[in-house]
Every structure is written in structure tokens, then in C-alpha cells.
């Protein structure tokens with residue numbers, strides 16, 4: 001089991017997916033689950049403080065992930081929600097509902113269900129600290145705010161979304177603050193996590209470093 005945590009834009013999603021693919025392991029994008037609860041709250045106009053209703057939604061999430069040609073797709077019951085889940089609105093809503101302990105407890109239970117042979121790579125904010133404290137290898141991936149904002153800005157531009165770098169950077173700083181300062185499962189490295197700053201590294205270099213650490217723990221790629 002590999003846990004990869006870090007702030008948004010640190011590249012953890014891309015790297016964790018790639019490492020899962022190389023190992024032939026399952027992959028869990030835990031942020032997508034928070035985004036789904038956030039989306040449900042937006043769609044049904046549920047107040048972000050309505051803990052009971054939101055926790056019930058989290059408990060009842062019928063989510064399915066599928067990887068088609070390297071492209072991750074997400075279904076909620078029978079409805080494909082891949083694009084909605086990745087929207088900035090869903091990300092912002094996710095970080096609003098993420099501080100609620102009852103929502104976190106429900107989603108942690110759901111997340112642990114993804115751990116199946118031959119192994120799991122899970123990415124998020126509290127994979128190594130709370131959800132999978134016994135993970136074989138824990139990595140905390142960071143990068144400067146400037147670099148993370150630049151990466152997110154480029155991604156959005158590629159998708160044809162019109163935003164300014166300053167606005168992306170401001171949103172990201174606000175989300176970082178909410179994730180780091182919340183009292184339940186704040187974003188932080190586990191005491192036994194390996195910390196990697198990806199500011200000046202290519203995705204290939206980061207993947208290489210993770211594979212090295214896995215190798216030291218006796219885990220090697222399938223080919």
C-alpha cells in the first residue's frame with residue numbers, strides 16, 4: 001500500500017496514477033469522493049453546515065471509477081460525472097464540506113474498502129495520517145504555491161477555461177489554508193512520510209523517486 005498526500009497542484013494525482021499503473025495496483029483518488037459530496041451539496045442546495053444530510057450522502061455514495069486508455073472516468077450510480085467532478089466549483093465545495101468530522105468518517109470507511117490485492121495507491125490529504133496509517137510507504141508531495149498555481153493555470157487553459165494566474169493562485173492559497181488549518185485531519189505529512197518537493201522536478205523524476213522508495217520497501221513494478 002502506497003499513500004501519497006499533498007496540497008492541490010503538487011502533482012500527486014498524476015504521479016500516484018502512474019505509479020499504480022506501473023505496479024499493476026488499484027488506485028484511489030480520495031479527493032474525488034470529497035468532490036462528489038461537494039457536488040451533491042451544490043446540486044441539491046444543501047447547506048455546507050448541514051452535517052447530518054451531508055454525512056448521509058457520503059455514506060450512501062455509489063461511486064465507480066474506471067480507467068479507459070489512461071483517462072480516469074467516474075460514475076455516480078449510472079450517471080457519468082467525470083467532468084463535473086473535476087470542475088473548480090466541485091473542488092471549492094469539497095474543501096467546504098471536508099472539515100466536517102461525520103463526512104470524513106463516512107468517507108474514510110468508504111476509502112478503506114478500496115484496499116484490495118495486489119495493492120492500492122491512494123492519493124489525498126490524510127491517506128498516510130488517518131485513513132491508511134499502516135501504509136507500507138508514505139509520501140508527502142509538495143511544491144511552491146507559485147509552481148502549483150502555474151501548473152493548475154496551464155491545465156485550465158488547456159481545457160479552454162478562461163482564468164487569470166492571479167485568480168488561480170488566490171483560490172489555491174485559500175484552499176491550502178482551509179485544508180491546513182482545519183482541526184480534523186488537516187493536511188500534513190505523517191511522521192513517517194518521505195517528503196518530496198517537486199517544484200524543480202519533472203513528473204518522470206518524481207515517479208522515479210517514488211519507485212526507488214518502493215523498491216527499498218521490497219515493492220517492484222510488474223514489468
Ligand code: C5P
Pocket residue numbers: 008030031032034035091094095096098123124125126127175179
Ligand atoms: O485532491 P482534490 O483537489 O481533488 O481534493 C479536493 C478537496 O477535498 C481538497 O481541497 C480537500 O479539502 C478535500 N480532501 C480532503 N481529504 C482528502 C482528499 C481531499 O479533505 N483525502
